Amino acid sequence: MESVPRPARETSRVEMFSDSVFAIAMTLLGFGLGHPSHGPGPLSTRLIDAWPSYLAFFTSFVTIGIVWINHHRLFTHILRISHGLLLWNGLLLMFVTLIPFTSGLVADSIGRDDARTAAGLYSAGFVLTTMSFNLLWRHATRHRRLLDRHVTPAMVHRINLQYGFGPLFYLATFAVAVAGGALASMLLNCVLAVFFALPAFTLADAVLETPGDDVSG
């Protein structure tokens, strides 16, 4: 046991637990698409009519994937856990487990009267997810001893700045949904997901840039 310090082991259990939640939520998104094989009309028509389901599935899957990648990266900087870190992480996971629920709501509502409510809730879920992600990171930086020694104040500042935009973007798509643009809000959420997934917009420079690393691919 001497060669594996306890704090490192602790972090790895939190990471693995979080990964399980991310993986289950992502897989349930696919499972939640259900069986549209029963109903009137040919299957092809019914599948095409269910296009909002695929838009919601894709957006939710990519968004949780990005949360996973960034969670992954944060924990290359975090070396120790505290009770507070577990709480913020738990809050993040709680909002992630709600994504399949709000995703199902919006998939069923696009093009109907309820679209505004559902799209608003969907974006609100992302506001809360990204906010709790920021609070998790802020907690780690406020308790300096949780961080790895390689983390400089400049690095912390840059990460703060970059993650800080997340909730603002989703507040914008929330506003679009509430203003009546449910489909526009959904498309913006989808564009944001793809946008955040692109290497150029990731925290690659701040987080992964170590000598010899090739993160552009």
Next chain:
Amino acid sequence: MESVPRPARETSRVEMFSDSVFAIAMTLLGFGLGHPSHGPGPLSTRLIDAWPSYLAFFTSFVTIGIVWINHHRLFTHILRISHGLLLWNGLLLMFVTLIPFTSGLVADSIGRDDARTAAGLYSAGFVLTTMSFNLLWRHATRHRRLLDRHVTPAMVHRINLQYGFGPLFYLATFAVAVAGGALASMLLNCVLAVFFALPAFTLADAVLETPGDDVSG
């Protein structure tokens, strides 16, 4: 293999297995909220009417999260496994996997005739969960060789005392439910979950207090 002793490896597999069950149960809570998008009336009304679902979801999520954190902490003291430990751990996991079931029951029943039965079962599930948690720990302390060397009798005594209150609290909320106060019982379960999650009421002092640790955050 010389540097990783077999007992340590054994413990880690039990911890990871348990974590998977906790993570799946927590994620299924969100998935189990279902699709209230179909039905009469606007979605917003139907979502607001489903408030017992969110209360049950939040309470169950936080409660399983606390079981996870404490399970996590117990296993910083437990170094080896025995067949008996696997059985008590299995019993704990069985009651945890039933939480999404009783949670669904109570979510559907608040405000109806069946509320008393459902809330009683929900609390009974927590009584059994916390009791099996205590039995797991008692087993480990009765078989001294399962514990890490850093565990002192005073530490064991303090942990016994602190975990011992869990079943008593849930017996109280069970009594409230059976006496007819289903909603009061639910609210008490929710308050208990938040209460147990707060750093001041955790086993931080007994369990995590190692030199240089900052667990107050």
Next chain:
Amino acid sequence: MESVPRPARETSRVEMFSDSVFAIAMTLLGFGLGHPSHGPGPLSTRLIDAWPSYLAFFTSFVTIGIVWINHHRLFTHILRISHGLLLWNGLLLMFVTLIPFTSGLVADSIGRDDARTAAGLYSAGFVLTTMSFNLLWRHATRHRRLLDRHVTPAMVHRINLQYGFGPLFYLATFAVAVAGGALASMLLNCVLAVFFALPAFTLADAVLETPGDDVSG
């Protein structure tokens, strides 16, 4: 990487993958109990009427738990993987993922005309599960280099003998079901699960008995 040989790493990924399947199947058993909150009559009556569900849940949960414990133990003897080992392990996992399905069938059928078919399938699933478990172990012993050096021929012989009884027991409960005793078959499956879980009937002597180990608890 020098200190962690590749074969050890390979085995650990198979073990973790299998554990995930076991954990998910066990948690889905609880989730699959469904929401009997809707229907005529009071909830308490409907819950009591659903007793075959709890019998099937308990039996399936404990049985998968035992498969997990024994899988766990086999892999303390298996050091390397081969393609064949992955196939037998995959077959075992396939039958395990079918347990929630057959468990649901039997829970819905006890006391109805279809009880014989459902109970027969339930036991047949256990015959196939325990048979593939034996085939996995036989494969490992036929390819001696997969085993750890501490495994003696006498140990292999004893394990063969002990695991060999599993399929025979379940063939018996299958016969009872087919002969018309669906409930008797279910109760026997339940008794077998509890029986196999008791320390005295586990492979403790052959598998865990290392100097200083206390496996009786």
Next chain:
Amino acid sequence: MESVPRPARETSRVEMFSDSVFAIAMTLLGFGLGHPSHGPGPLSTRLIDAWPSYLAFFTSFVTIGIVWINHHRLFTHILRISHGLLLWNGLLLMFVTLIPFTSGLVADSIGRDDARTAAGLYSAGFVLTTMSFNLLWRHATRHRRLLDRHVTPAMVHRINLQYGFGPLFYLATFAVAVAGGALASMLLNCVLAVFFALPAFTLADAVLETPGDDVSG
């Protein structure tokens, strides 16, 4: 931490995350078989009538299993991750999480008017899964520093060739489905799954062949 270099730790988290998705998707296939216990006629007849479900379950389970084994093997060659690798891996996982969905579609449609659409989609899903698998590997080989030192250009060439056939085979079963042979397409998908699982057709020679290894079993 000195003995476990960060890149190795990074790879292992990606592998474990992917494994979780594979394990959940495989277990949900069993859970998704549903409860055919309700309905007219005896259970045995209804179960026999549901044979396309079992064909789809078996084919999907074995296919995801093969993707898992090969993913497993690829990562014995991949030592480091890049943002691009995470994206390709995420795309692969997205198509894997859709397999329970398309599998359910085809299970419900065989023998009906919609069989052609469903079987076409099922094969299309496999085309996309195997294509993203190839793109993941191509990305790793294009960024040479991601690979382990033991990987020679000849080995890369051989693996390219072997995995390159996957999408072509599934394009063929897609064509058969679209041409009207839904059942033939399903049977071909099943044969391909078994065929790919057999040791002789795996990448055993290129991937696992290390001195003293016995991969033929």
